[in-house]
Amino acid sequence: MGSSSNGDRPWQSYHTAYTNAKAGMDGVDKEKVQRVIYEMSKGSKYFESEKRKEAFLKQKIDNLQAQRAKLTDKDISHFQQICDKKVVDLEASRDLSKIWLHSDMDAFYAAVETLGNPALRGKPLAVGSLSMISTANYEARKFGVRAAMPGFIAQKLCPDLTFVPPNFEKYTYYSNLTRKVFQKYDPNFIAMGLDEAYLDITETCNNRGISREEFADELRHAVYEETGLTCSAGVAPNRLLAKVCSDINKPNGQFIVPNDRNAVLSFISSLPIRKIGGIGKVTEHVLRDVLGINTCEEMLQKGALLCAMFSQCSTDFFLSVGLGLGSTGPPQHTLRKSISTERTFSATEEESFLFEKLADVAETLSKDMQKECLCGRTLTLKLKTATFEVRNRAVSLQRYIHSKEDILNYASKLLKAELPLSLRLMGLRMSQFRDDNLDPMQKTLTNFFISGEDATKSLTCISKSSGLEISDKQITNNGYLDSSFGNGSCFSNDSCNVSYESDYSLSNLLVEHNNNDGFGVNSVDDALSVKSNPSKREKMKELINFSEGEAVHLSNQKVEPLWVDDYICALCGIQLPPSFTEERQEHSDYHLAEMLQKEESTKMTRHLMQPERLVERTKKTGEGSRKKQKLSPKEDKHIPIEAFFIKCKKSL
DNA sequence: GGGGGAAGGACCA
DNA sequence: TTCCTGGTCCTTCCCCC
Ligand SMILES: Nc1ncnc2c1ncn2[C@H]1C[C@H](O)[C@@H](COP(=O)(O)OP(=O)(O)OP(=O)(O)O)O1
Ligand SMILES: [Mg+2]
Secondary structure, three states, X not given: OOOOOOOOOHHHHOOXXXXXOOOOOOOOOHHHHHHHHHHHHOOOHHHHHHHHHHHHHHHHHHHHHHHHHHOOHHHHHHHHHHHHHHHHHHHHOOOOOOOEEEEEEOOHHHHHHHHXXXXXXXXXXXXXXXXXXXXXXXXXXXXXXXXXXXXXXXXXXXXXXXXXXXXXXXXXXXXXXXXXXXXHHOOOOEEEOOOEEEEEOHHHHHHHOOOHHHHHHHHHHXXXXXXXXXXXXXXXXXXXXXXXXXXXXXXXXXXXXXXXXXXXXXXXXOOEHHHOOOOOHHHHHXXXXXXXXXXXXXXXXXXXXXXXXXXXXXXXXXXXXXXXXXXXXXXXXXXXXXXXEEEEEEEEOOHHHHHHHHHHHHHHHHHHHHHXXXXXXXXXXXXXXXXXXXXXXXXXXXXXXXXXXXXXXXXXXXXXXXXXXXXXXXXXXXXXXXXXXXXXXXXXXXXXXXXXXXXXXXXXXXXXXXXXXXOOOOOOOOEEOOOEOEOOOEEOOOOHHHHOOHHHHOOOOEEEOOOOOOOOOOHHHHHHOOOOOHHHXXXXXXXXXXXXOOOOOHHHOOOOOOEEOOOEXXXXXXXXXXXXXXXXXXXXXXXXXXXXXXXXXXXHHHXXXXXXXXXXXXXXXXXHOOOOOOOOOOOOOXXXXXXXXXXXXXXX
């Protein structure tokens, strides 16, 4: 149905993301929900904007259909050959030796809120506000209420709905509890966002001689014991499938696909493609309307057409989905690439208001950057007009900035160029962080302490450990629709997500080294470097209780009093005068959290440094990535300690 | 051709 | 009355070497 404009049932053609069936939508009267959403949305600016987008998508689909119609039999048999070859290669890469478990908390935010306030139990609950909700519990889902639905519509669907504002500290706390459990079962587990994790349970299952079912049961029990929260689990030979599985018996359930090719193929055969991570609303529509693909199995059946119409990248991903392949190797530890903040407000074109708002956003961004000692050189202003049109305007600078003043200065210039304009949102994003092309040398200071390196010694060991980074990109993973036939929509994979959780599971406390261009090494350097002031370095060593050649136990460290000269953070060099009490508290908390986190994962770090791990990762890289690898400068560079404290600069 | 920057978009939780 | 936030990755298009 869909795109036809039907007169008597107009709501049927209005598809918003949350009308799609995911978990917990079983007994829902879909038509009624759809109608309410339509009635509530009709005529709004948002609605008009969605209609424009749908029209655009329809155009894209039409183009693709025309393209498809042009294919001759000869073309098709040619692409069939290409496809067959790809399938053979992909099949050869199938790895059934690993057992992966994906764990996903049930209605996570809502469940945590219920834990803190048992009076909410059993009642429909949404976390969020009247304008937007983050998630809803299963009682609310029965009414059609879902994540990413505006609260006022949810309230219409479910008049008794209780709203609770989100409280991320709480969620982080409970998330950490779950991670304590995961850690026990797989010290190398991969955390994704706050409520998800992947565990490689191959060894545990084999060593203990327990089945996948038993393991999943035990793990879910352990999580419940620790947190009082339920989760669902999926077990499969790769992460992509494990994630699909964890959704099947939600909530509080589990589903297993054995490590057997036939089992995988039969599981995948009738699976709707939308269940696959990386296939969203647009891809689903395109593949259905252009090629009639609904299930994963049909990806293979229509393989020749896919090869004919989509990019290499896309087809490799699609075909691998059809074969039930996914990442099995250890993932990449990626560093944060950008940091951003944005605010929505009621639309206005009043310039004084907009510039005030921009100053707020700049201040927030600057503070967030300081918490993590980041300095960037590309600033992007994001605008959303009253009509929901989104614009980005970027500048790349010669120098790295992080201060509110600098950010606001450049952001204002970008904004001025767009005015006059009625806006409902403004955001700022910083990227291109200092040293971001020198991964191998980037290291967390905490690792530095753990490694117990002498300040004056080379950092061979550290760079080795961070040099371990590999690409987890697999052939199967990222695909884009060939732009020559409509434009690029992107597909990603189960493993690409590895990056999000790095916020939590992996340290982001970067300590950068001199990027030897003679620039950008000033501020903190001036204050701390041996050259400019040897006594400062001594002071710092004292302060951080540095013991030469011996690992320091971080939990015994006091993080609080590390302000060199009472205004420079000894850990990262950022400068915060004593009067900035709140900022300093936050900053200290940040370091403390990092250290605790790091300390917990020390074992993992060590493990990763072992050679066999290296080999495995290298192999994996070779298998998957078709994209050119950026070679990281491999070297035994000698990095002096002061270079480690060259941090965010004040650039004033 | 490819690198880097800018703009836009799909997708995820 | 009313439709979020913060992140990733990837495309295309452009300029430049
Ligand atoms: N669009 C969104 N914006 C902001 N936060 C979101 C959004 N979607 C999801 N979240 C948050 C809230 C969720 O509790 C959390 C985890 O997402 P997810 O696992 O998909 O749902 P859930 O854990 O609430 O329910 P369940 O997993 O049982 O379906 O991420
Ligand atoms: Mg969940």
